[in-house]
Amino acid sequence: MLKHLEKIGEIIKKHQNSPQAPLMKELNPTIRGWCNYYAPVSSKETFSSCDCQIWSKLRRWAKKRGKGSINKDKYWRNGWSFETEDRFKLVKHAETPIIRHIKVQDTRSPFDGNWTYWGQRLGDYSDLTARKQKLLNRQKGKCTHCGLHFLPGDITEVDHRTPRVEGGKDTYDNLDLLHKHCHGEKTALDINRQNIGDNG
Numbered sequence: 001m002l003k004h005l006e007k008i009g010e011i012i013k014k015h016q017n018s019p020q021a022p023l024m025k026e027l028n029p030t031i032r033g034w035c036n037y038y039a040p041v042s043s044k045e046t047f048s049s050c051d052c053q054i055w056s057k058l059r060r061w062a063k064k065r066g067k068g069s070i071n072k073d074k075y076w077r078n079g080w081s082f083e084t085e086d087r088f089k090l091v092k093h094a095e096t097p098i099i100r101h102i103k104v105q106d107t108r109s110p111f112d113g114n115w116t117y118w119g120q121r122l123g124d125y126s127d128l129t130a131r132k133q134k135l136l137n138r139q140k141g142k143c144t145h146c147g148l149h150f151l152p153g154d155i156t157e158v159d160h161r162t163p164r165v166e167g168g169k170d171t172y173d174n175l176d177l178l179h180k181h182c183h184g185e186k187t188a189l190d191i192n193r194q195n196i197g198d199n200g
Helices: 002-014 020-038 044-065 115-123 130-138 180-199
Strands: 156-160 175-179
Touching: 002 020, 002 044, 020 044, 130 156, 130 175, 156 180, 175 180
Parallel strands: none
Antiparallel strands: 156 175
């Protein structure tokens, strides 16, 4: 956990002069990857402790940017959720479900390419439909937003690469399977891009 928090601190320091969104875009996959890896052996208390310590680091980040003062309303919303005005927010460790996985066949690995087998295991924990199964196989078990493998217990959602409001079709060549939180992030980025285009 200490190495993880040290890495988080390095990222925050690197982005001391960056806007909030680029900072979170680097923090989120780091947090998510660590949580997914350690979820089977960690506790909610451990994850909550990480969130608390990161909150302190971000508070110092905001204080330096504010030249000694902290603009809470600018960086924190909805009960101390570190997020932007367009709802792009920092992933919290404590939001990761603690899953005690069932025993896997000794000859199986999440990276052995047998996505049918792993899709069935995902199906034991989630609402994996036939459409999601097809996307899972096409993506070789990885979320196209963060690049991490799906694990049993992950909540998944289907995303339209080109949003429907922009004329995107509900066809497989326009669909990707994402983690639920990744889908939320991509949607926020899509909306932000649309707003920039409208104002441009």
